[in-house]
Amino acid sequence: MLDSNCLNNSILPYLSTLTSLKNLSLSYNSLSGWFPPDELATLVNLEILDVSGNQFNAAQTVKGSENILKLKRLETLDLSDNSLNRSMLRVLSKLPSLRNLKLSDNGLQGPFPAEGIIRNFNNLEMLDLSANLFDASAPMQDSRRLSKLKKLKTLDLDANHFEVSIFQSLAALPSLRNLMLSSNALEGPFPTKELAIFKDLETLDLSYNSLEGHLNMPDSNQSSDTRTKVIPATFNCPIPRMQVINHRLPVKLDKQLHSPENTTENVIFANSFEDYIERLKACPPKETRSGDPNPEFIQWRCYDQMILSWIFSTLTPE
Structure with missing residues (x-):
């Protein structure tokens, strides 16, 4: 681990000699340029790579595409808090081995799901797109393609620009266990009907929105959550504004x-x-x-x- 130092790209030639390396963490340094740089692309045995909190960008996506193909074993990638754009999603789609992908706080914007998310992430289990500028304006045919992400269990969409219509897109992911949508633009009645499809949901975060009405929890298999006990299926408690409930539920x-x-x-x-x-x-x-x-x-x-x-x-x- 080389996190939180003052390292820049001059460290990369030295790291490139560690070709047997499987886990590399370089978060919160001063690395910059396209991703992945040539030197990191030589680490063909990498399974976990954390370069969050740097200044990587997607300015040279062709070069990035060539390099990314070399990281065939990469399963976990954290690119949070960099300076990427949507074109990076197409580059990352060339990593079908990815299981965990974090892209929070990159200023990514536009409709969700983006084309690059849908393309080849068949093994993706966790996707973090929080603190970006995504919205739910994607055509419905694109939303249905989310169903290709059959293994996705955790989706973090906190702090974006989603309205209640996002649930129409998320209906293509009925096997989600953890869904985070706090600090968005959700308004109106609590989305009981929309949430009913998520039978395996264990964690739901709708905090810091403007939902209101009755808190009707849909039927689900929450009793199978080994970390908790049973939660009642329905509370039906009148509440003035849902944003007062601003904490996740660690216990039931x-x-x-x-x-x-x-x-x-x-x-x-x-x-x-x-x-x-x-x-x-x-x-x-x-x-x-x-x-x-x-x-x-x-x-x-x-x-x-x-x-x-x-x-x-x-x-x-x-």
């Missing part, structure tokens, strides 16, 4: 917790979730030093009641 609890005595704070303390709540928002002590109820805790509980109720399944199911 059993329906037995749906009883009047299981108030939010009881669930928190009974299950030792204080540490997690501390990360959400500083949790004041439940009682003052004299043993009286702490007004700050009461205020904190009221402020986050909707978020915490959803997370800990304390709402009465429909």
Whole structure:
């Protein structure tokens, strides 16, 4: 690992001699030029390459295409936080062995899915396009081609320009397990019908949008999530604005917790979730030093009641 140094392209000739190298991390340095540079293309045994946080661009895509063909064993590639453009997607499509691809924060723009994403990524399992400028204006025939990504399980589209119409495109990916769409332009009722197709969904992040209405969770196989317990299929809880629920769900609890005595704070303390709540928002002590109820805790509980109720399944199911 050579992350977070002050390395520039002068280091590359030395690295090019390490032809047996399988894992190389050069994130947050000062590498620049087309990708991949000639020197990295000699590392034909690379399986994992992280060059995020540099200044690579796609100015010479022909040269890049020639070099990329040499990295036939590459399975994980992180190009986040560089200066790429959409033409780079066509270059990367020549890497059918890729399983994990991160392209966040590159200023990529235009319709999703882009042609390069669809072309040859038959083995792709994780795709991160967050913090770009994609939108859902692609023709429907292009959207249907997403179905070629049969192995894709994780799709991160956070911080783009997607509206609710993006779900029409994502319907071609019913096997997704993790879908992130926070900080987009989603507005209107909670998309219960649109989400119903994702039967295997384990993680859904719609935070920092403007959804509203009833929180109706579609039926899914969430009980198969080995990291969690069962989550009720339906909450049907009226909420004024969905953007107040701005945290992912790392836990899901059993329906037995749906009883009047299981108030939010009881669930928190009974299950030792204080540490997690501390990360959400500083949790004041439940009682003052004299043993009286702490007004700050009461205020904190009221402020986050909707978020915490959803997370800990304390709402009465429909």
